[in-house]
Amino acid sequence: MSNEPEALTYRAAGVDIDAGNAVVDRIKPLVARTFRKEVMAGLGGFGALFELGARYREPVLVSGTDGVGTKLKLAQILDRHDSIGIDLVGMCVNDVLVQGAEPLFFLDYFATGKLDVETTVSVVGGIAKGCELAGCALIGGETAEMPSMYPPGEYDLAGFCVGAVEKRALIDGTRIQSGDAIIGIASSGAHSNGYSLIRRIVERAGNPFDLDLGGICLADALMAPTTIYVKPILKLMQQLSINGMAHITGGGLRENIIRVVPDSLGIELDSTAWKAPAVFDWLQREGRVEQQEMWRTFNCGIGYILIVAHDQAGATLDALETLNLQAWTIGEVVAAGSGDRVHIR
Numbered sequence: 001m002s003n004e005p006e007a008l009t010y011r012a013a014g015v016d017i018d019a020g021n022a023v024v025d026r027i028k029p030l031v032a033r034t035f036r037k038e039v040m041a042g043l044g045g046f047g048a049l050f051e052l053g054a055r056y057r058e059p060v061l062v063s064g065t066d067g068v069g070t071k072l073k074l075a076q077i078l079d080r081h082d083s084i085g086i087d088l089v090g091m092c093v094n095d096v097l098v099q100g101a102e103p104l105f106f107l108d109y110f111a112t113g114k115l116d117v118e119t120t121v122s123v124v125g126g127i128a129k130g131c132e133l134a135g136c137a138l139i140g141g142e143t144a145e146m147p148s149m150y151p152p153g154e155y156d157l158a159g160f161c162v163g164a165v166e167k168r169a170l171i172d173g174t175r176i177q178s179g180d181a182i183i184g185i186a187s188s189g190a191h192s193n194g195y196s197l198i199r200r201i202v203e204r205a206g207n208p209f210d211l212d213l214g215g216i217c218l219a220d221a222l223m224a225p226t227t228i229y230v231k232p233i234l235k236l237m238q239q240l241s242i243n244g245m246a247h248i249t250g251g252g253l254r255e256n257i258i259r260v261v262p263d264s265l266g267i268e269l270d271s272t273a274w275k276a277p278a279v280f281d282w283l284q285r286e287g288r289v290e291q292q293e294m295w296r297t298f299n300c301g302i303g304y305i306l307i308v309a310h311d312q313a314g315a316t317l318d319a320l321e322t323l324n325l326q327a328w329t330i331g332e333v334v335a336a337g338s339g340d341r342v343h344i345r
Contacts, residue, residue, distance in 0.1 A: 014147025019115045023143055026121045030128040034138040038104070048140035050105050050162075058167040062101035065160045066091040069250075070195040074222060076153055078209065081119050083225040084157070085126025086133070087192045090226030092161035093134040094247040094304065097230050098260070100171035100237060101163030103136035109158040110143045113150035123157070126225075134230040136161065173260040173307075175243040176333055181313035182257065182267060184330035185320065187303030189224040189277055193250045194297045198222065201287035213278040221279040229304045232323035236306075239319055244307035248299040254342050255296055257305050261333060266341035269331035276301035295344055307333060 011017070040049035052059060068087045075084045085108075093103040108127050110120060120143060131138040150156070165171075190198060202208075202218070209219035229247075236242070244260045257267055280300055283289065294300055306327075308316050313329050320327040 014114065015145045016115055019117055020143055020145065022117050023115065023120045023124070026117070027124045027128070030121075030125050031138050034106075034128050034131040034136070036104075036135075036137045039137045039139055048105070048107065050137070050139060052164065056164060056166055059164045060101070060167050060170055062096050062099050062163045062165060063161065064092045064095040064163075065158065066095065066249075067156070067158045068192040070199060071192050071223075072155070072157065073199060074195065076155075078219055078223065080219075080223055081122040081126070083126050083223060085123050085128070086130040086225035086228070088127055088157050088159040089130025089134055089136075089161075090228045091192050091249065092159045093130075093136060093163070093228060093230050094226070095249070096161050096163040097233055098171070098245045098247050099165060100169050100242075100245075101165040102234055103134050103161050103163040103230055105137045105139045105162055106131050106134075107139065107160045108141040109160075110141065110155060111146060111150070111157075112155035113145070113147055113152065115143070115145045116153075119155070123155070127159070130225075130228060133228045136163075136230075169237075171242060171245055173244040173262060176261055176265060176307055177243070177309075178265055178333055178335050179310050180243055180307050180333040181310050181316075181329050182269065182331040182333065183306040183308060183313065183316055183320070184274060184302035184328050185229065185304040185306070186227075186274075186326040187248070187277075187299045187301055188227045189221055189279055190298055191226040191249070191303055193252070193299065197287065197289070197297055198283060201283055201289075205286050211282075213282055216278075218279070218282070221277065227303050229325070232320070232325050233304070233306075235323060236316070236319055240308065240312060240316055242306055242308055244305075246305040246307075248303055248305065252294070252296045252298050253300055253302060253344065254292075258342050260307070261341075264336055266334050266336040266343070267331055268334050269342075269344040271300075271330075271344055273330040274301055274328045302330065
């Protein structure tokens with residue numbers, strides 16, 4: 001009887017190459033639906049090819065990368081994996097959009113301890129759907145199976161987006177002036193920010209995922225995918241002049257808008273100008289969260305901001321309604337005084 005140890009394989013070590021190949025075969029048609037004419041090759045190469053061509057005279061490339069934070073934990077707890085990919089795309093493409101750029105292509109990174117084909121295909125299917133909503137091509141990605149790095153059933157995500165804008169059309173906030181109107185565009189919910197606090201509140205409340213919040217259950221409200229603003233805002237930019245834009249992510253309303261406003265200016269917001277979705281009222285009440293903490297943690301119902309000349313506010317709201325985006329004038333740009341440049345009343 002031989003005492004030689006058995007021959008090892010990659011599969012025995014925890015990595016299933018066949019499962020990875022099965023994922024690629026399943027996602028190919030989903031990815032193909034996102035391709036634009038500039039994509040020069042399909043999946044399978046070592047690098048993805050994208051041709052800018054002669055469309056731009058002075059192109060400026062704008063890049064962004066992000067994840068979806070601990071909203072992933074809720075997706076895994078609830079076994080809902082089909083929309084978390086939309087969140088991943090939304091967090092990246094909305095950031096790129098802020099500077100006036102059209103998202104061109106997207107890459108993703110999916111990592112897990114043991115590859116589950118159905119879960120992975122569901123996640124990547126959501127990424128492909130998000131890319132379709134944004135009009136950008138999903139031209140590459142990485143699926144990494146890393147035994148012992150993640151507990152069973154858990155995975156992590158990251159996304160990478162590249163967009164382009166004509167240099168003369170770049171929106172960098174330098175045109176913002178005192179008196180400009182701040183237009184807030186509705187979010188679908190918490191999007192992908194503040195979920196460490198959200199999960200703590202939900203756990204303390206006993207995980208009441210079936211709780212009715214005026215026609216939507218808590219689970220659905222918390223898992224509502226991030227709104228992707230790209231296509232309507234790109235259309236709006238062809239119609240009206242926009243002085244500045246902000247994507248309301250980590251840091252909430254307090255910390256995101258001011259990032260695009262010149263240092264000599266501040267902002268005043270009127271919180272009575274819009275009605276936040278019911279999920280925010282529940283989170284604040286159940287978690288006994290102070291109002292200032294709400295403003296700096298969550299979007300509180302405002303997912304994207306436009307800053308326009310005061311006399312363009314009405315036309316901007318009308319255009320947004322035509323583009324099926326709910327929006328309100330929620331404040332104005334003011335001269336910065338001493339101390340805090342952000343006032344929310």
